[in-house]
Amino acid sequence: MAGLRVGFIGAGNMAQALAKGLISAGVTKPSNIIASSPKIAQHCLDAMEKLGCRVTYSNVEVTAGQDVTLIAVKPSVVPEVLADIRAHVTPGGPLIASIAMGVSLKTMEAALAPSSRVVRCMPNTPCLVLEGASVYCRGSAATDEDAKIANRLLSSVGLCHEVPESYLDAVTGLSGSGPAYAFLIVEALADGGVMMGLPRDLAISLAAKTLLGSAKMVLENNVHPGVLKDAVCSPGGCTIAGVYALEAAGLRGALINAVSKATQRARDISNC
Numbered sequence: 001m002a003g004l005r006v007g008f009i010g011a012g013n014m015a016q017a018l019a020k021g022l023i024s025a026g027v028t029k030p031s032n033i034i035a036s037s038p039k040i041a042q043h044c045l046d047a048m049e050k051l052g053c054r055v056t057y058s059n060v061e062v063t064a065g066q067d068v069t070l071i072a073v074k075p076s077v078v079p080e081v082l083a084d085i086r087a088h089v090t091p092g093g094p095l096i097a098s099i100a101m102g103v104s105l106k107t108m109e110a111a112l113a114p115s116s117r118v119v120r121c122m123p124n125t126p127c128l129v130l131e132g133a134s135v136y137c138r139g140s141a142a143t144d145e146d147a148k149i150a151n152r153l154l155s156s157v158g159l160c161h162e163v164p165e166s167y168l169d170a171v172t173g174l175s176g177s178g179p180a181y182a183f184l185i186v187e188a189l190a191d192g193g194v195m196m197g198l199p200r201d202l203a204i205s206l207a208a209k210t211l212l213g214s215a216k217m218v219l220e221n222n223v224h225p226g227v228l229k230d231a232v233c234s235p236g237g238c239t240i241a242g243v244y245a246l247e248a249a250g251l252r253g254a255l256i257n258a259v260s261k262a263t264q265r266a267r268d269i270s271n272c
């Protein structure tokens with residue numbers, strides 16, 4: 001697997017997070033990674049080069065001789081990229097894996113030659129620190145071997161599930177966008193600590209570790225989060241007073257609404 005040849009079309013935030021994650025997980029060597037981007041985004045290519053990856057202005061070069069080519073450009077740029085590479089993607093060529101929000105398998109397959117092997121993925125930025133939460137679904141011509149490649153790539157940088165494509169927009173609204181919600185929560189908890197007199201650095205570190213540890217308890221203990229919450233709330237204690245403040249402010253509704261709005265936005269883009 002350390003020999004897996006990975007191409008990135010697009011070298012921005014998510015491509016860099018995945019490349020760093022794949023390298024630190026030992027899935028592939030930097031020299032086996034190549035990334036493309038237009039000259040106007042030279043700083044993205046410079047960041048990839050700093051990791052030891054090869055870089056190019058040519059999207060076609062990123063399909064040649066790769067095991068997998070990841071499309072990591074904004075959704076509106078995907079049609080242009082698929083047109084660039086169409087003539088160079090043969091059924092025996094690289095697996096095409098898109099991480100673009102709202103771009104369906106049907107759209108990708110229609111833009112590529114018949115029988116092109118495609119998977120659609122939704123990772124998130126914590127792949128950078130090997131704590132990603134990713135899913136993928138396979139296109140009609142993708143083989144079991146292709147699914148294995150997608151699974152091994154994404155599970156090397158966190159957890160990974162294969163799901164039906166109908167889940168993709170909701171996954172985008174939950175875990176694709178979710179790090180932004182989590183960062184807001186960390187920042188706001190730290191603000192609370194600062195308001196109560198804690199130094200900023202200490203407050204951020206305590207808030208972030210509290211989220212990390214709580215998330216770990218949910219994942220490792222396989223216990224419903226409500227049960228774990230109850231165990232922190234002593235009768236008549238301080239935590240239930242804090243929980244009441246959150247409930248009164250509508251925290252649950254706000255988070256449910258965030259996932260719903262982000263999912264709807266992904267759906268709107270899917271239907272464009």
Ligand SMILES: NC(=O)C1=CN([C@@H]2O[C@H](COP(=O)(O)OP(=O)(O)OC[C@H]3O[C@@H](n4cnc5c(N)ncnc54)[C@H](O)[C@@H]3O)[C@@H](O)[C@H]2O)C=CC1
Pocket residue numbers: 009010011012013014015036037038041044059072073074075077080081099100101122123124125176177
């Ligand atoms: N940022 C995130 O947390 C996540 C993003 N995604 C998806 O990943 C994709 C990329 O997002 P980001 O990395 O955040 O965007 P970004 O704006 O940081 O990076 C986009 C990259 O595409 C390059 N690019 C633009 N036009 C190009 C072209 N014609 N050919 C080749 N490269 C081109 C840019 O130079 C840039 O390097 C999006 O489709 C997004 O939906 C998915 C999961 C999480």
Ligand SMILES: O=C(O)[C@@H]1CCC=N1
Pocket residue numbers: 101172176177
């Ligand atoms: O905000 C976005 O459009 C992308 C997709 C998921 C995370 N970032």
